[in-house]
Amino acid sequence: MGLQFYTKSLLSILAILFLLYFAAKQSTEVFREVVHTDAKANEARRGNDNDGDKRAVGIRTDVNTEVQTSQVESLTTGSTETTSTTATTNSISESFKAINNQLVDKYDEEMLAQLEIFVSTQSNITTTSSQATTTHSNTMYQESPEIHHVAFIKIHKTGSSTAQNIFLRFGVSRNLTFVLAHDDLSLSETRYPNVISYSNSLSERNIVSPPDGRGYDIMCCHVVYNKENFTRIMPADTKYIALIRHPITRLESAMRYFNMFPNVNLSDFAASPLTYDKGKHSMANNRMAFELGFPLSLFPNSYTQVNELDRKIEASAYMDELMSDYSLIMINERMDESVVMLKRVLGWQLKDIIYQKQLVAKHETRRFSETDANDLRNYLYLDFALYERAVQEFTKQVANAGDDFVREVEYFKMVNEKVTFFCGNASMTSLSFDRSLWGDPFEVTRFDCELYKKPEIKFIQHIRLRMYGTLNN
Numbered sequence: 001m002g003l004q005f006y007t008k009s010l011l012s013i014l015a016i017l018f019l020l021y022f023a024a025k026q027s028t029e030v031f032r033e034v035v036h037t038d039a040k041a042n043e044a045r046r047g048n049d050n051d052g053d054k055r056a057v058g059i060r061t062d063v064n065t066e067v068q069t070s071q072v073e074s075l076t077t078g079s080t081e082t083t084s085t086t087a088t089t090n091s092i093s094e095s096f097k098a099i100n101n102q103l104v105d106k107y108d109e110e111m112l113a114q115l116e117i118f119v120s121t122q123s124n125i126t127t128t129s130s131q132a133t134t135t136h137s138n139t140m141y142q143e144s145p146e147i148h149h150v151a152f153i154k155i156h157k158t159g160s161s162t163a164q165n166i167f168l169r170f171g172v173s174r175n176l177t178f179v180l181a182h183d184d185l186s187l188s189e190t191r192y193p194n195v196i197s198y199s200n201s202l203s204e205r206n207i208v209s210p211p212d213g214r215g216y217d218i219m220c221c222h223v224v225y226n227k228e229n230f231t232r233i234m235p236a237d238t239k240y241i242a243l244i245r246h247p248i249t250r251l252e253s254a255m256r257y258f259n260m261f262p263n264v265n266l267s268d269f270a271a272s273p274l275t276y277d278k279g280k281h282s283m284a285n286n287r288m289a290f291e292l293g294f295p296l297s298l299f300p301n302s303y304t305q306v307n308e309l310d311r312k313i314e315a316s317a318y319m320d321e322l323m324s325d326y327s328l329i330m331i332n333e334r335m336d337e338s339v340v341m342l343k344r345v346l347g348w349q350l351k352d353i354i355y356q357k358q359l360v361a362k363h364e365t366r367r368f369s370e371t372d373a374n375d376l377r378n379y380l381y382l383d384f385a386l387y388e389r390a391v392q393e394f395t396k397q398v399a400n401a402g403d404d405f406v407r408e409v410e411y412f413k414m415v416n417e418k419v420t421f422f423c424g425n426a427s428m429t430s431l432s433f434d435r436s437l438w439g440d441p442f443e444v445t446r447f448d449c450e451l452y453k454k455p456e457i458k459f460i461q462h463i464r465l466r467m468y469g470t471l472n473n
């Protein structure tokens with residue numbers, strides 16, 4: 001009896017020591033490529049995402065070994081309540097600082113120095129080009145000054161990391177100020193320095209004040225849109241932009257990425273989604289509409305008394321408001337047209353909208369059948385209404401953009417392909433493009449290639465260092 005007790009205690013102590021060692025090890029190996037399925041499950045349960053930098057997942061979630069099992073369970077049952085203890089929060093906080101400390105290593109100092117040179121070179125280029133006149137027939141392009149105040153609503157699993165990179169590069173190249181989440185866990189709402197909130201809108205509490213003497217220019221991190229809060233915090237002339245995707249492929253992508261409902265038969269899910277998706281603001285439940293701030297009373301799970309017709313009328317009224325507040329809702333399935341439209345709407349340069357895909361999904365292994373997709377229309381009615389309406393608006397916007405829009409898109413595709421080739425071939429040092437009907441001549445360097453592929457967390461922390469001279473703020 002006594003011996004057995006001793007053995008048990010000894011084993012427990014060994015287990016604890018092992019866990020502590022494991023936690024410490026994880027916190028130092030912050031940028032190693034580690035992706036754990038249960039880490040992702042953990043993020044999904046919390047409504048988290050790590051778009052653009054899977055490497056960071058390792059440190060912030062794996063420390064929580066003891067809660068993972070229950071997290072996977074609660075994910076499949078759809079419960080959303082967080083149960084993390086103070087102890088785990090502290091160790092996460094430590095490892096959070098560890099990433100930041102590692103960011104300022106030698107490589108990053110060089111990277112930051114290169115960024116400074118990049119910023120001063122770019123500001124020289126843009127000062128001259130804004131004075132240049134173009135012989136362009138499209139009035140929208142010719143007359144619009146370069147817009148610096150932009151809010152991009154970055155919606156989960158819509159291809160938004162790829163698009164966000166455009167906004168990050170633009171802001172850095174013009175030395176602009178970004179709206180950033182706190183990266184000190186005692187102040188931030190999430191464990192990611194690139195996520196302001198998963199369920200709330202901007203507020204004075206969840207963002208860092210702008211640097212002295214500056215105002216905010218660009219907002220492009222994950223946060224829920226709310227007109228009142230955004231207009232209170234962003235400049236009055238801010239242009240609003242979003243990116244959406246077909247609701248079914250978005251759902252498939254979210255289910256894979258967050259490892260949601262892993263053991264549920266998809267047809268069963270489609271026939272009765274609410275049986276499985278019990279979470280309040282889950283990554284499955286009309287997430288695009290949720291992040292675009294649709295009234296909560298309209299969401300399946302939340303509505304109780306309101307009849308279907310009234311709900312549809314209210315959704316439609318909210319959508320009217322969105323369409324008038326947003327300058328552009330980009331469509332994932334029409335990405336090239338979307339970024340060319342972005343260039344026109346914001347008066348930006350062709351070089352600014354170059355993109356190289358980030359986080360490209362592998363072929364989806366769990367796909368809904370046509371019947372399933374049809375069954376899901378009722379559940380995803382907000383996302384479908386939003387998507388269909390936005391596609392309609394976008395098509396109209398393209399039709400009104402003039403004849404040469406199609407040609408500009410073709411030209412842009414050619415440029416983007418050349419850049420892909422250039423970035424993939426290390427023996428080429430730079431790539432030049434002549435003046436075209438759609439813009440000034442420009443050059444793509446190897447440093448630009450680094451920026452296209454730069455993981456968003458790292459990019460944002462470098463921006464933070466440039467803006468504030470410090471991390472952990």
Ligand SMILES: *[C@@H]1O[C@H](CO)[C@@H](O)[C@H](O)[C@H]1NC(C)=O
Pocket residue numbers: 116119120123175214
């Ligand atoms: C960027 O902006 C900061 C703050 O206004 C300023 O101090 C710095 O000189 C600017 N850098 C460049 C390269 O323009």
Ligand SMILES: *[C@@H]1O[C@H](CO)[C@@H](O)[C@H](O)[C@H]1NC(C)=O
Pocket residue numbers: 117120121124
């Ligand atoms: C930018 O322009 C200024 C003034 O014309 C010049 O002094 C500076 O060297 C230029 N910077 C770069 C990186 O070309």
Ligand SMILES: *[C@@H]1O[C@H](CO)[C@@H](O)[C@H](O)[C@H]1NC(C)=O
Pocket residue numbers: 199200201202203204205226229
């Ligand atoms: C808007 O900001 C206020 C003040 O910080 C905050 O209390 C509120 O929760 C925010 N609204 C949303 C929808 O997040």
Ligand SMILES: *[C@@H]1O[C@H](CO)[C@@H](O)[C@H](O)[C@H]1NC(C)=O
Pocket residue numbers: 265266267268
């Ligand atoms: C899912 O369930 C349907 C009917 O409920 C069945 O026909 C189908 O074979 C199941 N799929 C899998 C992969 O088990």
Ligand SMILES: *[C@@H]1O[C@H](CO)[C@@H](O)[C@H](O)[C@H]1NC(C)=O
Pocket residue numbers: 425426427428
């Ligand atoms: C890469 O670029 C070099 C120099 O321009 C060229 O000689 C080489 O053929 C290119 N490689 C490939 C795989 O195309």
